[in-house]
Every structure is written in structure tokens, then in C-alpha cells.
Amino acid sequence: MADGDASDDGADDSGPHVRSLLGAYVLEALAPEEDRRVADHLAECGPCGAAYLEVADAPSLLALLDEDDLRWPGAL
Template sequence: MTVPPDGDAHVEPLLGAYVLDALPAEEAGAVAAHLRGCDSCTAAYLDVADASSLLALLTEADLAEGLGQDEPPGPA
């Protein structure tokens, strides 16, 4: 498991990738094991998981508005 430079073994820096299923299987397993025993990381996980679910509800128009654009971005 990737440990932050300050030596803290909490997994908060990995939670975004964990929620998006973007971690290698071994690392995802280590995060899951840590979450079973750490209340503070579990609380952070729930916050990140909620945010990820809400992002799926945004439309292109919502994203364009957030970027200060009148129209959604077109293809590059």
C-alpha cells in the first residue's frame, strides 16, 4: 500500500481512486482491509463515495456552467 510521506498509514489519499475502481487489485484489497478497521478513513470514504455518485448526475451543460462557459465544450 502506498503510504503518504509523513508516515501516516491512513488511506485517505487513495480513496478517490478506490471509489472509481482505479487501484490495482492488491492495493484495493489493502484499502478495503484498512477501511474495516479505521473509522476516520471509513468516514472519509463515505464522503468521497457520495461525491462520486453526485458527479454522475451532472450534465454537459452543468459542467460548462461550472467552467463559466455558455455552451458545453465541443469535441477537441
């Protein structure tokens, strides 16, 4: 892939793509206008929509964890 093609695959947020915002989007941590921009983009962009599907279940999976699950092994 040529350097000029990087913004066409949804891999970053430097162009119109929103992949770097998807974590915050699924956790509902974006400002309303940013949330709307991501939602609008996902409705139109196949690569970003596919990336969204990869992380969309993260909030429900995180809800299954308790505090002990989040501790680093061997931590105090």
C-alpha cells in the same frame, strides 16, 4: 497536534492510512491489490472510514451531471 502525530489521523497516505487514495477508491480506479489494501484498511481504521463516508457518494453524484454542467462558465 505535534508533527509526529500527523500520520495518526488518516490525513495522508505516508503511513498506513489511505485517505489520499479514497477518491480513486470510490471511482474504482485503483489496481486490484491497492483496492484490496484500501478496503482492508477501511475495515480497521475509524478516521479513514469516516473520510470514506464523506466521499462514498461521489460517483452517484457525478452521474447526475451532464457535459454542460462540467463546462467552466464563459468557456468556449
